[in-house]
Amino acid sequence: MKALTLTRRVDTRTLIVSLLTALVAVSVVSLLIGAGSVSPSRVVAMLLGADDADARFVVWELRAPRTLIGLAVGMALGVSGALLQAVTRNPLAEPGLLGVSAGAAFAVALALVLGASAATLRIPVAQMGALAGCLCVLGVARWRGVGNDPVRLVLAGAAFSALLGALTSLILFFDQRSADEIRFWVIGSLAGRRLDDLLAVLPTIVVSGVLIALLARPLAALALGERMASGLGHHPRLIRALIILCVALLVGAATAIAGPIAFVGLVVPFVARAFVGPDIRRTLWVSLPTGPLIVLVADIVSRVVVAPSELPLGVLTALFGAPVLVAVVRARRLPML
Amino acid sequence: MLRSVLRFGLASVVISGLVANAQAREVNTAFGEVDVPDAPERIVTLYEGALDASLAVGVTPLGAITSRGVDTVADYFGEHTDLSELQIVGVPRETNLEAVLRLEPDLILAPAELPNEQYQLLSRIAPTVVPDTNPLTQDGWREESRFYASVLGKEDEIERVLAELDERAADIKSRIEEAGEGGNAYVVRWMPGGPMIMSSQLFATGVLAATGIEAEDGGLVAEGRPHSDVLSLENLSQIDGDWLFLATLNEDGEQALEAARQSSAFERLNVVQAGHVVPVDGQVWSSTSGPLAANVILDDVEQALLP
Numbered sequence: 224m225k226a227l228t229l230t231r232r233v234d235t236r237t238l239i240v241s242l243l244t245a246l247v248a249v250s251v252v253s254l255l256i257g258a259g260s261v262s263p264s265r266v267v268a269m270l271l272g273a274d275d276a277d278a279r280f281v282v283w284e285l286r287a288p289r290t291l292i293g294l295a296v297g298m299a300l301g302v303s304g305a306l307l308q309a310v311t312r313n314p315l316a317e318p319g320l321l322g323v324s325a326g327a328a329f330a331v332a333l334a335l336v337l338g339a340s341a342a343t344l345r346i347p348v349a350q351m352g353a354l355a356g357c358l359c360v361l362g363v364a365r366w367r368g369v370g371n372d373p374v375r376l377v378l379a380g381a382a383f384s385a386l387l388g389a390l391t392s393l394i395l396f397f398d399q400r401s402a403d404e405i406r407f408w409v410i411g412s413l414a415g416r417r418l419d420d421l422l423a424v425l426p427t428i429v430v431s432g433v434l435i436a437l438l439a440r441p442l443a444a445l446a447l448g449e450r451m452a453s454g455l456g457h458h459p460r461l462i463r464a465l466i467i468l469c470v471a472l473l474v475g476a477a478t479a480i481a482g483p484i485a486f487v488g489l490v491v492p493f494v495a496r497a498f499v500g501p502d503i504r505r506t507l508w509v510s511l512p513t514g515p516l517i518v519l520v521a522d523i524v525s526r527v528v529v530a531p532s533e534l535p536l537g538v539l540t541a542l543f544g545a546p547v548l549v550a551v552v553r554a555r556r557l558p559m560l
Numbered sequence: 561m562l563r564s565v566l567r568f569g570l571a572s573v574v575i576s577g578l579v580a581n582a583q584a585r586e587v588n589t590a591f592g593e594v595d596v597p598d599a600p601e602r603i604v605t606l607y608e609g610a611l612d613a614s615l616a617v618g619v620t621p622l623g624a625i626t627s628r629g630v631d632t633v634a635d636y637f638g639e640h641t642d643l644s645e646l647q648i649v650g651v652p653r654e655t656n657l658e659a660v661l662r663l664e665p666d667l668i669l670a671p672a673e674l675p676n677e678q679y680q681l682l683s684r685i686a687p688t689v690v691p692d693t694n695p696l697t698q699d700g701w702r703e704e705s706r707f708y709a710s711v712l713g714k715e716d717e718i719e720r721v722l723a724e725l726d727e728r729a730a731d732i733k734s735r736i737e738e739a740g741e742g743g744n745a746y747v748v749r750w751m752p753g754g755p756m757i758m759s760s761q762l763f764a765t766g767v768l769a770a771t772g773i774e775a776e777d778g779g780l781v782a783e784g785r786p787h788s789d790v791l792s793l794e795n796l797s798q799i800d801g802d803w804l805f806l807a808t809l810n811e812d813g814e815q816a817l818e819a820a821r822q823s824s825a826f827e828r829l830n831v832v833q834a835g836h837v838v839p840v841d842g843q844v845w846s847s848t849s850g851p852l853a854a855n856v857i858l859d860d861v862e863q864a865l866l867p
Contacts, residue, residue: 259794414753532789
């Protein structure tokens with residue numbers, strides 16, 4: 224057992240290094256490839272000093288922002304997936320299940336119907352909706368009961384998400400003008416997002432990041448059992464509540480910029496645990512580069528397959544995530560949570 | 561007494577039926593010959609183009625379907641009829657049969673390419689006429705307008721309306737040429753991820769063509785589709801023509817322009833920097849068709865290109 228843990232530790236470090244290398248490579252590819260006429264060779268020429276205004280614009284104004292946003296969204300989703308699965312002890316818990324994505328989509332649909340323009344109000348409205356959705360789910364699941372009964376939380380989240388989803392569909396059914404504007408947003412995409420959007424949610428992401436860094440050790444203790452954690456001087460309920468708050472903030476931020484992106488939060492922690500075991504700290508470290516890796520690869524593919532148009536990212540993450548999940552589940556013994 | 565009343569009533573029903581029959585005319589439709597009443601009084605239109613053509617020749621239908629994406633008919637109809645008198649009987653893709661039935665129509669003007677099942681149901685309510693035309697052409701709407709008008713017995717009126725329209729378009733065309741403002745144009749709908757380009761084979765682009773402005777779709781619209789998929793922002797230069805008509809289904813075209821302007825890729829287009837972006841009403845430009853709508857499009861063109 225000890226030997227196994229040791230080899231795993233070594234694995235973790237190499238794994239993270241190789242994941243980071245892959246992430247850098249994919250980010251570069253993301254700058255090189257797009258749906259337009261600016262080819263990789265033109266980008267390289269531009270970077271080497273050629274005077275190519277089109278290439279400069281496409282790379283720095285279109286591809287670079289979406290790459291950065293893809294990195295942020297992928298990290299947020301991967302990490303929150305890992306946290307949520309750990310805190311609920313449920314490997315099927317997906318950030319979307321907290322009512323976060325559904326809440327954000329519903330809030331945006333509502334704002335559009337009430338006359339707001341999609342472009343100007345989207346970010347704050349979506350973030351508020353995400354938080355409200357999450358709080359409703361926690362309310363339904365009974366805030367205090369969360370720790371004792373994570374299944375209840377997941378069930379409440381599933382029920383409430385379905386309810387909000389139905390209400391959103393209802394709104395869009397009655398107001399198809401909004402349907403046109405929101406349709407692509409309900410699926411999720413990185414196209415046409417601006418760095419301002421990212422800056423608007425950056426404070427949220429940073430605050431959650433700091434909180435998570437502080438909570439990682441107590442959370443790992445929690446995995447040993449409630450009593451053990453209490454004995455070590457931690458407060459299980461408080462930790463759980465704070466972690467769930469972080470997840471809501473992170474997913475809310477990601478959803479607000481890019482729309483709901485399915486499957487990343489579910490599949491990333493699975494991949495991570497399959498390689499490094501159930502320890503939440505190691506899972507988090509591996510999830511951090513894995514999330515953006517999946518998001519960026521999916522985004523690059525989304526630009527290429529139907530050029531000169533683009534596919535919505537939300538469709539592709541599921542298309543990629545599902546086989547990855549199946550492969551991981553088949554190839555490795557999965558650690559229990 | 562009762563019996564004689566009954567007999568009289570029956571007889572009058574039979575006679576009126578005979579009279580109505582005698583007055584019926586035969587019209588050639590996509591579903592073959594259809595008998596329509598000579599002077600229809602209770603007309604339901606299941607196509608915005610049919611409502612437009614009817615109003616253009618001075619016939620006011622009882623019921624109509626909504627414009628795309630709203631729960632009323634397009635706003636511009638309000639200048640030609642009292643909208644509160646017009647009953648809504650469905651949306652473009654779905655007719656509410658019970659609402660049609662309730663109006664007890666004696667004539668139903670249906671869109672081209674009405675599915676057979678729908679036709680079978682509707683024609684049991686009232687004579688239903690379906691034009692044998694293709695709406696996805698620049699001039700299909702003229703044929704359609706002539707068809708609906710002829711069903712209403714208003715052949716002369718529609719010819720006059722279309723002739724006036726052509727005259728006006730030709731006048732605008734020559735004035736645009738004089739001003740040297742012509743050229744090509746794209747009609748797009750702006751989505752948050754980029755533009756959808758409307759096909760060059762539509763009603764609005766047909767009217768534009770009559771004013772000498774050549775509407776293009778850059779070969780981006782698949783055959784038989786009214787518009788393209790959302791174009792990647794990287795390919796925005798493909799819609800950089802002399803004019804850009806920005807159709808929006810929101811009432812506020814300026815708001816749509818505002819949304820588009822948030823994108824640096826849009827701001828960068830020559831057509832934008834030249835101030836040649838014209839926000840227009842999507843209800844008129846990308847939903848309805850007919851002579852009344854054509855006049856609204858001509859208004860838009862006149863205002864934008866010949867201020």
